[in-house]
Amino acid sequence: MTADLRAASADRASDRPAREPTRAERPRRRGRFGVPLFLAAVSLAFLAPLLLAVYASLRPYEETAEHGYFSWPEHMSFDYYRQAYTESGMGKYFTNTLLIAVPAVLLTLFLASFVAFAVSRVRIRGGMLLLMLFTAGNLLPPQVLVTPLYALFLKIPLPWWMSDSLTLYDSLWALVLVNVGFQIGFCVFVLSNFMRTLPKEILEAAIVDGAGVWTQFWRITLPLCRPALAALATLEFTWIYNDFLWALIFISNPDKLPITSSLNNLRGQFFTDYNLLAAGSVLVALPTVLVFLLLQRHFIAGLTLGSGKG
Numbered sequence: 001m002t003a004d005l006r007a008a009s010a011d012r013a014s015d016r017p018a019r020e021p022t023r024a025e026r027p028r029r030r031g032r033f034g035v036p037l038f039l040a041a042v043s044l045a046f047l048a049p050l051l052l053a054v055y056a057s058l059r060p061y062e063e064t065a066e067h068g069y070f071s072w073p074e075h076m077s078f079d080y081y082r083q084a085y086t087e088s089g090m091g092k093y094f095t096n097t098l099l100i101a102v103p104a105v106l107l108t109l110f111l112a113s114f115v116a117f118a119v120s121r122v123r124i125r126g127g128m129l130l131l132m133l134f135t136a137g138n139l140l141p142p143q144v145l146v147t148p149l150y151a152l153f154l155k156i157p158l159p160w161w162m163s164d165s166l167t168l169y170d171s172l173w174a175l176v177l178v179n180v181g182f183q184i185g186f187c188v189f190v191l192s193n194f195m196r197t198l199p200k201e202i203l204e205a206a207i208v209d210g211a212g213v214w215t216q217f218w219r220i221t222l223p224l225c226r227p228a229l230a231a232l233a234t235l236e237f238t239w240i241y242n243d244f245l246w247a248l249i250f251i252s253n254p255d256k257l258p259i260t261s262s263l264n265n266l267r268g269q270f271f272t273d274y275n276l277l278a279a280g281s282v283l284v285a286l287p288t289v290l291v292f293l294l295l296q297r298h299f300i301a302g303l304t305l306g307s308g309k310g
Contacts, residue, residue, distance in 0.1 A: 050282075050285075052069065053278040053281055053282055054278075054282055055069070055073075056069055056274070056275050056278045057080050057081065057275055057276075057278040057279035057281075057282055058073070058076040058077065058078070058080070059073050059075065059076060059275060060075055060275065061273045061274070061275045061276070063075060064275060080275055080276050080278075080279035081279045081282070081283060083276060083279070084266060084276055084277075084279040084280035084283055085280075085283060087265065087266060087276075088262040088263065088265040088266050088280055089262060089265065090259065090262050090280070090283060090284075092255065093257060093258060093259040093261060093262040094259045094262075094287070096172065096256055096257065096258050096259070097241060097258040097259040097260075099172050100172055100175045100176055100179070100240065100258060101179075101237055101240045101241050102237075103176050104175070104176045104179040104180050104183070104236075104240050105233055105236045105237050105240060107176070107180050108179070108180050108183045108184050108187055108236055109187060109229055109232060109233060109236070111180070111184055112184050112187035112188045112191055112232075113187075113191055113217075113222060113225065113229070114217075115130070115134065115184075115188045115192075116187075116188050116191035116192035116194075116195055117191075117195060117217050117221055118130075119131045119188070119192045120191075120192040120193075120195040120196045121195055121198075121203060121216070121217075121221060122213065131188065131189070131192055134184070134185040134188040134189065135185060135188075135189050136185075137182075137185040138185045138186050138189070142182055142245065142246075143245075146249055149178065149249075149250075150169070150249060150250070152168075153167065153168040153169040153174050153250060154167055154168075154169045155167070156168040156169075158171060158173065164253070169250060169252075170250070170251055170252045170253055170256070171256075172256060174246075174250040174251075175243075175246050175247060175250060175251070175258075178246050178250065179240045179243065179246065183236055183239065183240070187232050187236070190228060190232060191225065191228060191229075191232070194225060194228040195221060195225065198221065198224055202220060202224075203216055203220065203221075206220055226298065227298050230295045230298030231295075231298065233295065234291060234292055234295045237288070237291050238288045238291070238292075241258075241259075241287065241288055242260060242288070243258070243260070244258070244260040244261065247260070247261065248261075259284055260284065262280065262284070263277065263280050263281060263284065266280050
C-alpha cells in the first residue's frame with residue numbers, strides 16, 4: 001500500500017509543469033555570460049597592439065602602404081623576421097641582455113630573501129625601520145639619481161678583466177648593480193610579507209631539533225617561498241629585460257648595449273619600414289613570453305597566495 005502511494009505521488013510530481021525561474025533568478029543567469037564577455041573584451045583590447053604587430057610583420061610594406069594595415073593580406077611570409085634578426089645584430093645584443101638580466105635577477109632575489117628573512121623571521125632590532133627604508137626606496141624616481149650615479153661610476157675603478165674602461169662606467173657591471181639597487185626594495189617588501197604568513201610552528205620545531213639560522217633560512221624557509229620567488233623572478237626579468245634608460249646613460253660602447261637598443265638599428269636615416277620594425281619588436285618580446293610560459297604555474301600560484309583559507 002505504501003509503495004503504491006509513493007508511485008502515485010511520483011507520477012503526479014512528474015506531470016507537474018516545470019517551475020519557471022523567478023524574476024530575481026533571471027538577471028543572475030544572464031550575469032554568468034556578461035562577466036566572461038567583459039573579460040574577453042578587455043583581454044582582446046590589451047592584445048590588440050601585439051596582434052596588429054604580428055599581423056603587420058607578416059606582410060610586405062608595399063602592400064600595407066597601398067591598402068592599409070587593416071586590409072586583407074595578399075602575401076604573408078617570415079622574411080621580415082630573418083631580416084630583422086640579421087640586420088639588427090640581435091644575437092649579440094641578446095647575449096648582452098642575458099649577461100645583465102640573469103645575474104641581476106639572481107642577485108636581487110638572493111639579497112632580498114636575506115633581508116626579508118631577517119626582518120620577518122629573525123626579528124632583528126630595527127627590522128621594521130629597515131623594511132620601511134627599503135620600501136621608501138621604491139618611491140624615489142630613478143631619474144633623480146642619474147647624475148650622482150654617473151659621476152660615481154666614473155670614479156669607481158675596476159680591473160682590466162672586468163671592464164675595458166677600467167671603471168664601473170661603460171661596463172655591464174654598472175647595469176647589473178643599478179638594477180639590483182632599484183629592484184631589491186620591492187622584492188624585500190613582497191618576500192617579507194609572504195614569510196610572515198608561514199606557520200611559526202615549522203621554525204619552532206626546527207629550532208628544537210637544533211637547526212641554526214642558516215638551516216632555517218636555506219633548507220626550510222626558501223623552499224616554502226618558491227611560489228613567491230618564481231613570481232618575483234618573472235616580474236624582475238621582464239622589467240630588467242625591457243629597461244633601456246640605464247643602458248643609455250651608463251654604456252657608451254655600442255657593442256655592450258642590451259637588446260632593446262637593437263630596434264634602433266632597424267630605423268633608416270630617411271625611411272623606416274615599420275613592418276620590419278614590428279617583426280623586430282616581436283622577436284625582442286619573445287624571451288619574456290617564454291619566461292612567463294615556463295614559470296606560469298608558479299607565477300599564478302604566487303599571485304593567488306593568501307586569497308583563500310584552509
